[in-house]
Amino acid sequence: MEVNSKERQKILAFAEEHFKECEALKTTWNGRQIRNAFQTAIALAEYEIHKLKERFELTNPKPRLEVGQFEKVAEASRHFDEYIKVTLGSAEEDLARERFERRDDLGMSDIEQEAGSKKKRTTKLYLKNNRRRGENLPIDY
Incomplete structure (x- = not known):
């Protein structure tokens, strides 16, 4: 998996900004969510290169990890959190605390x-x- 230095800086800047946004909302990604975000971003990069390979009949393109993949993952995560809150009436971390499973706070x-x-x-x-x-x-x- 390739990540050029310019894109690496964009990804790090996104991560810092995403952390600040989460902190302002009094939420964070736990270790599992961070790992899943990376795995999903990598899967998106591989899917994108697969589609390009098919479309342009490329022989051996390499997937590249870019900030856009992380933005898609963060947006999907936000939508999922909102869905949980609407359907269950509370945020996932509140439900976990009420069930005595964990204390994210x-x-x-x-x-x-x-x-x-x-x-x-x-x-x-x-x-x-x-x-x-x-x-x-x-x-x-």
Whole structure:
């Protein structure tokens, strides 16, 4: 798969702009979606070269990855997200949170903070239970 340097810069600029747009909408692509976007863009490039080969009877053309393929993938993804929201009444990440499948709204600091407060609650409960058994443990952990 070929990607010339000019097109590479366009793809990177698109990725940065797409990320900013998603961030403004409080959504992001997860790793699976990013991988799928690349696979789909590559498949589009291969399809486009196949059609050109048939139309112009080319012997051995090579597919080229271009920003346009990524734009098509992003647009299709946006339409799918809108479809899910309309048909199910919520965004996919909201439904996943409600079903306790995952929390897309948590950053690493939130996860670390949540883990820290859980550890603190567990420790206080442990200390409280051991104090009842007559052990002399400090309460201010």
